[in-house]
Amino acid sequence: MERAFKALASTPRRRILNHLAGGPMTVGEIAAKFDMAMPSISKHLAVLYEAGLVHQQKRGQHIIYSIAADNLANSLYSFLTPFCPEARKLNAERKTARHEPEERVDEHGG
Amino acid sequence: MERAFKALASTPRRRILNHLAGGPMTVGEIAAKFDMAMPSISKHLAVLYEAGLVHQQKRGQHIIYSIAADNLANSLYSFLTPFCPEARKLNAERKTARHEPEERVDEHGG
C-alpha cells in the first residue's frame, strides 16, 4: 500500500499507467512518447513494478510492461473502505466476478 | 488530482485520515495520538486541506478537521476509471444516490 501510493504520487508515473491502459508496451515505446530519457522511464517503471501496479514480461531482448489493474484497484479500494463502504462492496464484486479466491497484492515479489 | 495523490503518498497523512474516519477532531487531539509535534501535524493537515481531502471548521479557538470522503472517493474513482469501468459506475451511483447535502462536517457531535 505504501509503495502503491508513493508510486501514484508522480505525474509521469500516472501518465505511464494511462498509456499502459491502452495495451502492453516496451520501455522504448513509452520513452519515445514522453520526451524523457529512457533510464528515467525505466526507473519509473521499476517503481511501478515494486508497487505491484504493472507486470513484466520478457520477450527476447524486449521487456513488455502491462498494467496490473487488479492490484491497482485493490490497493485503492482497500484504502477507501474505511471511508466509503461502497468500495468494499465493489471490491468483493470484482473478486467474485473473476473467480479469484483471495486478494493478490504481491504476485510479483516471489 | 495531483495534490490528492501527493497528499496520500505520506503514511502519517493516511493515518491521520484513518483517525478522522472516526469523527471530527482538533489538531491537538490528533497530535496527541501521533507522537509528532503539533506543527508537523498542522502541516500535514494543511496538505490534506489543499488537496480537498479534509474540511476545516473553526469553533472558537479550535479548528475541527473532518474527512471529505466525497472528494477522496471522487479523486480515486476518477483515476481508476480508465483501468476498471466499475469505478465509473460506482462513482455515478454515489452521486445519484445522494439525497443529502454533500458537506456534513458536524455529524458526529458537537
Place this chain on the structure above:
DNA sequence: CTTGCGTATAGATACTTTCCTAATTAGGAA
C-alpha cells in the same frame, strides 16, 4: 568471440519533502 540493440544500473546534481524547535498569530477569560 565480437557487434548491435534494448534495457537496467551507477554516479552526480538539483530539487523537494519531512521533521524539529522557536517565534508568531488568533481567540477567550479576567
Place this chain on the structure above:
DNA sequence: TTCCTAATTAGGAAAGTATCTATACGCAAG
C-alpha cells in the same frame, strides 16, 4: 490591557526524489 491555550508560520538540518549522462548487463545475429 495581560495571561493562557490552540494553531500556524519561520528557519534550518536531514533525508528522499527526479533527472541527466555514462556505463554495464542480457539477448540475438554473425
